[in-house]
Amino acid sequence: MSQAQAESVIRNIICELVQRCASHGNEVSETLAAFMIKAVVLDPRNGFDVDRTLTPHDVQKLTEICLQRLTERCSPFLDTVKMQVYFDLNYTTRSKYISNDLCSLYISISSTELFNEVCLLTLMLMKIENCAVQRSL
Known part of the structure; x- marks a missing residue:
């Protein structure tokens, strides 16, 4: 998979996450969705291999895990990711x-x-x- 194709897949996942979170009543920015995707992919407990191309099953699994984490209530993990996003956007x-x-x-x-x-x-x-x-x- 080329770099452009990989970026397109990730962009589609981000857009889908934002839409699905909105349908669950949660406002999620594209930046937060992107950070969540990165956090989920890099977490070895989720079983993603960063050196391997994502299969359609991997994309579905990634989307579901991210959706679950983004819609959790009282989640320290989500709060931490939100703080990372805030820091990243406001860091000088x-x-x-x-x-x-x-x-x-x-x-x-x-x-x-x-x-x-x-x-x-x-x-x-x-x-x-x-x-x-x-x-x-």
Whole structure:
């Protein structure tokens, strides 16, 4: 099976899971469905071999296991997968965080420098005006 075919099969499984979960009254994102598929396939207790092409029976078994896990109530496993999805979607790499922090710092410093220049110019203008007033007296 080619890479494109494998991706197509997985995409179909994801769409089917989202639809079947919705029919059970559970809203499931495609990302959560994809994470669940990955977790189920990588769990050796489920008997999937990642080096072997999925048969139609494997696809059916995978879909049923994922559907069962995604529709469970009070499931620590499902809660853990949801947290992994949240973390994955919201995680900022260290370099990106530092880059954003440095950018904010630069903007802050630039704003401070601008403020200082405005204050300095204002003081200079006040001195000039003050000198002019003193001369007129």
